[in-house]
Amino acid sequence: MRMPLARHVVEAVAVENGVCIRPMPMRRTNLDTGETQIIPVPCGATLASKCPPCAEKARRLRMAQCKTGWHLDDEPVPDPDPPTGDAKALATLRADLEAARADVLAAGDTEQAGEIDELIGQVDDELAALGVRGKAAPDNRDRPRRVRSTKRRQDAPDLPRLPVDRRTVGQTFEAADGTVWRPSMFLTLTCDSYGHVHKDGTPVDPASYDYRRAARDAIHFPKLIDRFWQNLRRAVGWDVQYFAALEPQKRLAPHLHAAIRGTVPRAMLRLVAAATYHQVWWPSTDRPVYDDHRLPAWDDTAGGYVDPDTGAPLLSWDDALDGIGEDDEPAHVVRFGPQLRADGVTANTATTGRMIGYLTKYLTKSLDACHDIASDPQRRHVDRLADALRHEPCSPTCANWLRYGIQPRNARPGLVPGRCKGKVHRRETLGFGGRRVLVSRRWSGKTLTDHRHDRVAFIRQQLEAFGHTGDGPAGDPAANRTAWQLLRPGDPAAPRREHLLLHAVAQRHAWRAQLDAARAAAGGGLLPATGPPLPDAA
Structure with a gap:
């Protein structure tokens, strides 16, 4: 009874190799050749109690995000471009449609109001096509907005109030x-x-x-x-x-x-x-x-x-x-x-x-x-x-x-x-x-997904610089058109979780071999397995 279970041994090996222990089986189908393959996709958990490798990977990504935006010399996000004439014309049309919609609703004609809503949606689509971000949603509150006094409490000290400059970079x-x-x-x-x-x-x-x-x-x-x-x-x-x-x-x-x-x-x-x-x-x-x-x-x-x-x-x-x-x-x-x-x-x-x-x-x-x-x-x-x-x-x-x-x-x-x-x-x-x-919104000028892609691109560049390509973190998983499908529990094509873990460990070893070869070609320089060098986590 004290002998370890095979499932626990496989999970321990997966954790040591940084492999997700709760992978989701995905069927990848090449739409040009019809070839299918079962791929273990990491679960993406952020808590170690659920999946230690995925949680540690998420923590490392946050560390990279923190380092990227902490000491910048230049503004990470440029000022938005001024609105074009077409965008202003569409915004004016939208304002007229909003006024017409209010008049129609006041008259009780809900059918015509629905038609105006469709026109407003078309205008919003055209604004998005011009590259306008955000959406000016109409105010459809059915009750008045509650307003409280903004006067400061007597038991709180007053604060200076200055106009906020768009500068985000610190002083030198x-x-x-x-x-x-x-x-x-x-x-x-x-x-x-x-x-x-x-x-x-x-x-x-x-x-x-x-x-x-x-x-x-x-x-x-x-x-x-x-x-x-x-x-x-x-x-x-x-x-x-x-x-x-x-x-x-x-x-x-x-x-x-x-x-x-x-x-x-x-x-x-x-x-x-x-x-x-x-x-x-x-x-x-x-x-x-x-x-x-x-x-x-x-x-x-x-x-x-x-x-x-x-x-x-x-x-x-x-x-x-x-x-x-x-x-x-x-x-x-x-x-x-x-x-x-x-x-x-x-x-x-x-x-x-x-x-x-x-x-x-x-x-x-x-x-x-x-x-x-x-x-x-x-x-x-x-x-x-x-x-x-x-x-x-x-x-x-x-x-x-x-x-x-x-x-x-x-x-x-x-x-x-x-x-x-x-x-x-x-x-x-x-x-x-x-x-x-x-x-904050202007910390690094990138989303967390952007930082994740940057780390994958870093490994890809290191491998391609020394002639290493393949189906992994540095290679294109499929040059042709592909389709992905999640295998539900009970699907006869779904392999056992132990098999998925062993497959992922073997794949990680192959990727690590490519990285080691690139490191040797670079003269022994240290290349992390998941992205650009990180600060010391001690």
């Missing part, structure tokens, strides 16, 4: 010896304290630890991050670009590390962090109205949820928002904690490589597995936070609003408080429903 400095250098920064932001904690992150007094505020801060932390970058750009007067990753502290609070292109005075960073907040204008959730033993029921006649005792309809979401007065306080205010660290970084140094590795250290782990949960107090700490997140509303459509006597937006039968399928309620997310990696 000249040393006494004439050396010119362009430094950047590594920034760390954390949430506020919810109570005293031990070194292992567990609270000193669990009874007084504010798990409710911790849960709410985690849920709304993405909004706070967006507001911080907005405030920072307005305060410094230029388009600050960033590559940021989120991880939890040992106390399980969200923790943001960010690589910033260029430098910002530390005093300005502290001022912006202290002045940044996000107000949650939701109905109050301080006191539940119902519990798990007495919950609202769905009434088909009323088309919504009603009180289980009286049968009275619950307050609708829009009515609950209308009940928030101008003098009322928001349901929750998210702020950063006083801890802030900003370090200067220069390009092409060992420090840069270490910081990139630190920035992407936990990307292959779920948030609840970033730190070892070994002791009973740590497990109980996670359980209490998970329980607070379970009953906290995560969005206007969350089922947990029923506990507070409010119908969620777009309510439907079958909603049960405490069983919302939102991402923030999962234990492995610890309340954070946003993306783990946050990259």
Whole structure:
């Protein structure tokens, strides 16, 4: 019984060779010759718990993306071209069609309004054909937009507001010896304290630890991050670009590390962090109205949820928002904690490589597995936070609003408080429903797919430079027309997963042989197997 299973041996070999352990079998058919071949396609998982090789490959790709945009000397994205006369004429026509559509709808002629919609679609297609990006969608909201006062809170310091220049490249400095250098920064932001904690992150007094505020801060932390970058750009007067990753502290609070292109005075960073907040204008959730033993029921006649005792309809979401007065306080205010660290970084140094590795250290782990949960107090700490997140509303459509006597937006039968399928309620997310990696639009001027293609093209160039070609990462998989089809479970042509893994390992060995031959022809220079050289990940 202690002998290893063959499947486990094959998976271990695949992991050692960087091969996906959950490949998807794809049938590749040559449309010119009719020849078919089963190809194992990597699953593309980003968590090591699902597929360690794919997760590590995704982490390395993020490292390359971070390095590419951190210390740029030139703007990565040029300014868009001015609109042509044809584009402006089409935009004018579209405006006239929108006005005609509004008049027709006011007259009650929905058939003619549909015809105008078709014309608007044709105009949008012509604009896209001219190379115009984006789409001017009509405003079809069936209810007025709710507007809250933008006046700053009295407990938050004021910020300078400058016109934001389109510049994204950092400022240069000249040393006494004439050396010119362009430094950047590594920034760390954390949430506020919810109570005293031990070194292992567990609270000193669990009874007084504010798990409710911790849960709410985690849920709304993405909004706070967006507001911080907005405030920072307005305060410094230029388009600050960033590559940021989120991880939890040992106390399980969200923790943001960010690589910033260029430098910002530390005093300005502290001022912006202290002045940044996000107000949650939701109905109050301080006191539940119902519990798990007495919950609202769905009434088909009323088309919504009603009180289980009286049968009275619950307050609708829009009515609950209308009940928030101008003098009322928001349901929750998210702020950063006083801890802030900003370090200067220069390009092409060992420090840069270490910081990139630190920035992407936990990307292959779920948030609840970033730190070892070994002791009973740590497990109980996670359980209490998970329980607070379970009953906290995560969005206007969350089922947990029923506990507070409010119908969620777009309510439907079958909603049960405490069983919302939102991402923030999962234990492995610890309340954070946003993306783990946050990259500004003008960081490198390329998408993640572009960076992936660049790394494949790098290997292809190295191999072709020394006469090596083939069906692999450097060669064209099929010079003729091909068609791809995913083999579903139960397909008689689908091979066993062990066979796919062995095939992929053999293919990886063949590719590695080509790379070794190219390296030998280059005089022994190091060529990585997946793309351009990366910074040290230590």
